Amino acid sequence: MSALTEQGERARVAARRLNTATSAEKDAALRAAADALVARTDEIVEANAGDLEQGRSENISEALLDRLSLDPARIGAIADGLRQVAALKDPVGEVLDGWTLANGIEIKKVRVPLGVIGIIYEARPNVTVDAAGLCLKSGNAVILRGSSVAHRSNTKLAEVLRDALEESGLPADCVQLVADTSRETATELMGMRGYIDVLIPRGGAGLISSVVENAKVPVIETGVGNCHVYVDAAADIDKALDIVVNAKTNRPSVCNAAESLLIHSAIAPDFLPRVGKLLADAGVELRADPASRKILAGAGIAVTPASDSDWGEEFLDLIMAVAIVDSLDNAIAHVNEWGSNHTEAILTEDLSSARRFCAEVDAAATVVNASTRFTDGGEFGFGAEIGISTQKLHARGPMALPELTSYKYMLWGDGQVRK
Amino acid sequence: MSALTEQGERARVAARRLNTATSAEKDAALRAAADALVARTDEIVEANAGDLEQGRSENISEALLDRLSLDPARIGAIADGLRQVAALKDPVGEVLDGWTLANGIEIKKVRVPLGVIGIIYEARPNVTVDAAGLCLKSGNAVILRGSSVAHRSNTKLAEVLRDALEESGLPADCVQLVADTSRETATELMGMRGYIDVLIPRGGAGLISSVVENAKVPVIETGVGNCHVYVDAAADIDKALDIVVNAKTNRPSVCNAAESLLIHSAIAPDFLPRVGKLLADAGVELRADPASRKILAGAGIAVTPASDSDWGEEFLDLIMAVAIVDSLDNAIAHVNEWGSNHTEAILTEDLSSARRFCAEVDAAATVVNASTRFTDGGEFGFGAEIGISTQKLHARGPMALPELTSYKYMLWGDGQVRK
Numbered sequence: 131m132s133a134l135t136e137q138g139e140r141a142r143v144a145a146r147r148l149n150t151a152t153s154a155e156k157d158a159a160l161r162a163a164a165d166a167l168v169a170r171t172d173e174i175v176e177a178n179a180g181d182l183e184q185g186r187s188e189n190i191s192e193a194l195l196d197r198l199s200l201d202p203a204r205i206g207a208i209a210d211g212l213r214q215v216a217a218l219k220d221p222v223g224e225v226l227d228g229w230t231l232a233n234g235i236e237i238k239k240v241r242v243p244l245g246v247i248g249i250i251y252e253a254r255p256n257v258t259v260d261a262a263g264l265c266l267k268s269g270n271a272v273i274l275r276g277s278s279v280a281h282r283s284n285t286k287l288a289e290v291l292r293d294a295l296e297e298s299g300l301p302a303d304c305v306q307l308v309a310d311t312s313r314e315t316a317t318e319l320m321g322m323r324g325y326i327d328v329l330i331p332r333g334g335a336g337l338i339s340s341v342v343e344n345a346k347v348p349v350i351e352t353g354v355g356n357c358h359v360y361v362d363a364a365a366d367i368d369k370a371l372d373i374v375v376n377a378k379t380n381r382p383s384v385c386n387a388a389e390s391l392l393i394h395s396a397i398a399p400d401f402l403p404r405v406g407k408l409l410a411d412a413g414v415e416l417r418a419d420p421a422s423r424k425i426l427a428g429a430g431i432a433v434t435p436a437s438d439s440d441w442g443e444e445f446l447d448l449i450m451a452v453a454i455v456d457s458l459d460n461a462i463a464h465v466n467e468w469g470s471n472h473t474e475a476i477l478t479e480d481l482s483s484a485r486r487f488c489a490e491v492d493a494a495a496t497v498v499n500a501s502t503r504f505t506d507g508g509e510f511g512f513g514a515e516i517g518i519s520t521q522k523l524h525a526r527g528p529m530a531l532p533e534l535t536s537y538k539y540m541l542w543g544d545g546q547v548r549k
Numbered sequence: 550m551s552a553l554t555e556q557g558e559r560a561r562v563a564a565r566r567l568n569t570a571t572s573a574e575k576d577a578a579l580r581a582a583a584d585a586l587v588a589r590t591d592e593i594v595e596a597n598a599g600d601l602e603q604g605r606s607e608n609i610s611e612a613l614l615d616r617l618s619l620d621p622a623r624i625g626a627i628a629d630g631l632r633q634v635a636a637l638k639d640p641v642g643e644v645l646d647g648w649t650l651a652n653g654i655e656i657k658k659v660r661v662p663l664g665v666i667g668i669i670y671e672a673r674p675n676v677t678v679d680a681a682g683l684c685l686k687s688g689n690a691v692i693l694r695g696s697s698v699a700h701r702s703n704t705k706l707a708e709v710l711r712d713a714l715e716e717s718g719l720p721a722d723c724v725q726l727v728a729d730t731s732r733e734t735a736t737e738l739m740g741m742r743g744y745i746d747v748l749i750p751r752g753g754a755g756l757i758s759s760v761v762e763n764a765k766v767p768v769i770e771t772g773v774g775n776c777h778v779y780v781d782a783a784a785d786i787d788k789a790l791d792i793v794v795n796a797k798t799n800r801p802s803v804c805n806a807a808e809s810l811l812i813h814s815a816i817a818p819d820f821l822p823r824v825g826k827l828l829a830d831a832g833v834e835l836r837a838d839p840a841s842r843k844i845l846a847g848a849g850i851a852v853t854p855a856s857d858s859d860w861g862e863e864f865l866d867l868i869m870a871v872a873i874v875d876s877l878d879n880a881i882a883h884v885n886e887w888g889s890n891h892t893e894a895i896l897t898e899d900l901s902s903a904r905r906f907c908a909e910v911d912a913a914a915t916v917v918n919a920s921t922r923f924t925d926g927g928e929f930g931f932g933a934e935i936g937i938s939t940q941k942l943h944a945r946g947p948m949a950l951p952e953l954t955s956y957k958y959m960l961w962g963d964g965q966v967r968k
Contacts, residue, residue: 146885146909149908149911231928235923237929315574323761327941328941328942342765346761348768348942350942373966436930481938492568493957496957499961499963499965501903501967503967504960504967509652509967510656511648521767523747523942524943527957527958536945539915540907541919541923542918544918546919546923548795548801548920
């Protein structure tokens with residue numbers, strides 16, 4: 131039995147206990163964990179310093195070092211996150227439906243935990259705590275497989291969580307970190323049928339597609355966002371200028387930022403120079419198709435020719451692909467061909483165009499006259515988010531506590547047999 | 550581009566059209582298909598005769614020949630099934646949730662089709678029509694990959710459905726049958742990411758596990774049922790006798806039939822000889838652990854020693870594994886170790902035992918004091934069923950129209966940007 135299978139076995143046992151843990155027990159453990167994170171800040175910062183030192187010696191980027199870094203303020207915020215999760219409604223036990231058969235059998239459809247959740251994630255050590263908190267609240271044991279870059283930090287954070295669980299009377303094995311961060315353990319985790327009920331990869335497109343391609347356990351695909359903003363012929367220009375700039379520049383490194391701008395040919399001569407100037411002033415590199423390039427260049431705005439690969443790219447940076455389309459149909463076709471089924475926006479005052487776009491575009495979220503940046507568990511009011519699903523099975527869009535559950539049917543009879 | 554990829558491409562195009570088809574359009578097509586099946590009964594019977602002839606020449610079993618066989622009455626029943634599906638409520642467009650953000654953005658969570666569904670199934674040709682009908686009603690295009698045994702029948706049935714679709718103004722490609730029934734096409738179907746949104750295998754345990762192991766597209770695991778009946782110390786003996794016999798013998802070849810009987814040691818000396826006699830009289834072979842064997846043999850009832858593999862076996866036949874357990878805990882542990890997460894029953898008048906069994910047993914359905922045979926879309930009142938899911942992701946238990954859908958979030962704003 132490999133180290134990982136052993137962890138899987140322990141996770142199953144812990145999941146059985148968690149399955150019937152009360153909300154009060156789980157919330158007490160979450161609050162104890164939050165207190166412990168604050169109380170043990172020094173230990174965490176010290177472990178993190180080791181990761182940072184190694185990161186610097188390996189010349190990882192400043193951006194990555196920043197995402198890796200933990201200080202007392204960040205640790206306090208992570209602890210507050212756990213307290214917020216404790217304050218959310220427990221999804222487990224919710225009666226989703228119920229009825230009585232003609233023969234008197236009473237049926238209840240009840241929300242239950244999924245069981246054991248595997249999370250494979252990249253640098254940020256806060257994911258260790260955030261994911262563990264959401265899994266615990268929803269009654270699931272979790273096996274966390276973080277990256278080597280953050281391993282000292284993750285190990286310490288997991289230790290603090292496990293200690294707090296134990297002191298609260300729940301099994302420490304509700305939260306387990308995979309000790310070996312080699313590629314092999316990720317692959318092994320993907321194959322652990324019978325131990326892992328669902329695997330959620332959190333990270334870049336490379337990680338997600340590797341998990342989706344190789345996993346034999348059920349996977350929820352998250353987070354790759356090649357989001358489009360389509361500016362229709364009937365768009366309100368002032369609203370559209372605000373929305374396009376916001377969708378691209380508000381936070382370019384996240385999955386709900388816009389990557390592509392489609393503009394109806396009827397409005398392009400007027401709209402494109404104005405939006406192009408605003409984007410260029412905000413430091414955005416424009417990669418444009420021939421028609422839009424002509425207009426942009428004609429207005430004296432710096433522009434790069436778009437290559438075919440730009441249409442499908444999630445830049446996560448101040449880069450935007452720009453194309454002119456000559457109809458709503460072509461806008462929808464372009465989005466459905468190149469989009470990643472995350473968030474797609476149409477800017478228009480024409481009701482029929484808005485309705486068609488929403489109905490025909492295949493995405494977790496369609497947006498009319500607002501920024502793509504609103505597809506987010508926090509903005510939606512979910513209170514927490516484990517990721518944004520871009521698949522259609524099980525959960526779509528921002529995933530919070532209910533999306534980390536399954537259900538079971540409970541039948542209560544008094545001797546019924548089938549004729 | 551392979552023949553299958555081409556079918557996948559056509560299915561995607563058809564799915565886009567179906568995605569916005571109205572309920573009236575879909576229901577008209579379903580009723581037209583039902584009429585066409587009846588009108589073209591002779592053609593179908595003739596095609597079926599070819600399959601039966603080949604089946605006989607290959608010496609397939611009488612049971613299989615019976616499942617393969619179509620006559621006017623069966624074709625009429627299949628057509629009626631389509632009419633019943635037409636009469637069901639359309640799941641697409643249901644608003645599952647909705648709210649307004651503080652900034653005024655209105656969010657609706659709306660049920661939408663999954664897109665393209667793949668079905669891999671074994672002998673019964675009625676699945677061709679049943680599955681196509683459910684997929685069509687829920688707005689999904691379907692790619693059907695049946696078995697070679699029924700290929701002539703399936704080809705004719707698909708032709709009738711496609712003609713009816715076309716005459717009703719929907720794309721024929723909403724329903725496609727894979728022409729090549731070799732193992733290779735099944736494997737190819739399992740890998741068609743980007744074409745198939747979910748693959749549902751319908752058939753024996755071998756088929757299901759092959760799909761689950763090899764698929765790269767999302768799968769819904771269905772139908773393997775190693776269901777237990779646990780007779781608690783506090784069971785009502787008369788009810789228990791009825792229920793055990795019904796669960797085992799009412800229809801032994803289906804997934805919700807009971808395969809294993811667990812009996813609390815306190816009640817075994819009284820209960821086991823009585824239930825053993827009833828089961829033996831009904832032709833059931835009992836495969837018993839040492840403790841129950843002693844009691845059964847002592848009462849003069851024929852009994853076979855159980856081997857370890859019997860505990861995990863889905864017999865689908867008049868065979869039942871029997872074991873004595875000395876506590877509720879051990880009953881639950883046995884069920885969770887050997888069950889297939891389908892349907893698990895406890896027979897008891899003790900409320901606390903019933904509640905613990907329902908909470909701690911990991912299955913799509915738990916049953917108190919009734920037959921396992923009630924886990925069924927028809928019995929549940931769903932009006933139709935595409936299969937019974939034994940996994941926890943997306944859908945669990947009997948799957949009907951809503952389980953063949955996903956959802957999307959639609960955001961309606963008037964210029965909102967994110968701060």
